[in-house]
Amino acid sequence: MKKIIFLTICCSFLFFNPLNAQKKTLIATASMMADMAENIAGDLIEIKYIVPRGQDPHLYKPTPSDVIMVQKADLIIVNGLTFEGWIAKLIDNSGSSAETVTITKGIKPIESSKYANSFDPHAWMDVNQVLTYIENIRNALIVLLPEHELIFRENHDIYAAKLKELDAFIFEEIKKIPESQRILITSHDAFAYYGRRYGLRLEAIVGISTEAEVQSSDIIRVHKVIKESNVPAIFMESTINPKILQQIAKDSDVVIGGELYADSLGDKNSPASTYLDMLRSNTITIVEGLTKKGISKSEKLETKDSINPIFLYGIFILIFILILFFIVKKLNKL
Ligand SMILES: [Zn+2]
Known part of the structure; x- marks a missing residue:
């Protein structure tokens, strides 16, 4: 009996832990956006993402557990620009009333050269644009937990400095090509x-x-x-x-x-x-x-067709020895 009471107390502590109950949940569609959010939120908010690492978000098909995850969300962040074509339906199916924030808001999108009025969603590949991403994330976090505004601002500034450093690093590296x-x-x-x-x-x-x-x-x-x-x-x-x-x-x-x-x-x-x-x-x-030196097909063929000079030199010496051998043999006969 004592055991049962003890287990009941433990379980209720796990499920009704005031710290767990207080922690809000942010859901990102893709792993890189979740990582950006984690850098700003620290451990004040629980961060999750929908598309598992290594999977293709363009082709992703949400699962029943995604519906439950979105249902429990307090904040949803999306890239937008048609990156996650399946997200609106997923949010709809979950019945979630969480705020959905498009974190590319304010960036300069690249228009598709193939389709009219269609934009390239991959803006996170430009580190400078990600400064806008993290500003949008910080602002959304402040709305969600205004009491932690100072921490979010501080974390944002530290992360922004790291992004600027990375941006400069990429410029320097590309110069080597x-x-x-x-x-x-x-x-x-x-x-x-x-x-x-x-x-x-x-x-x-x-x-x-x-x-x-x-x-x-x-x-x-x-x-x-x-x-x-x-x-x-x-x-x-x-x-x-x-x-x-x-x-x-x-x-x-x-x-x-x-x-x-x-x-x-x-x-x-x-x-x-x-x-x-x-x-x-x-x-x-x-x-x-x-930065590897390009090897053209013609260069490759040339090396294949040409004969090693050491090999030629060897043949020449062999012929010379043979001629000498015949001359000596002829002279001996005389
Ligand atoms: Zn893509």
């Missing part, structure tokens, strides 16, 4: 903001959403760019099947420069476990890949 090789070829068009900010030309196999089917004209276009620019490497993305990219690399005689993180953070033990690390890791991979 020869100007003619500042071309970034990836699976889908997630790097337009990165290219606009840091000075890289972008080419992707598919458009700004991974939902689009790969057309043979896209593959021909990418092959043409590789051939014309003599770019040494193309890049895989962590959330996208690399099959087509690997085939293009093989056919065009270029290397895969590594894996980039665009629409999700990597696992906790990956080089992209936080937003800051994700952009740092991408930059290092891009610079390493694009």
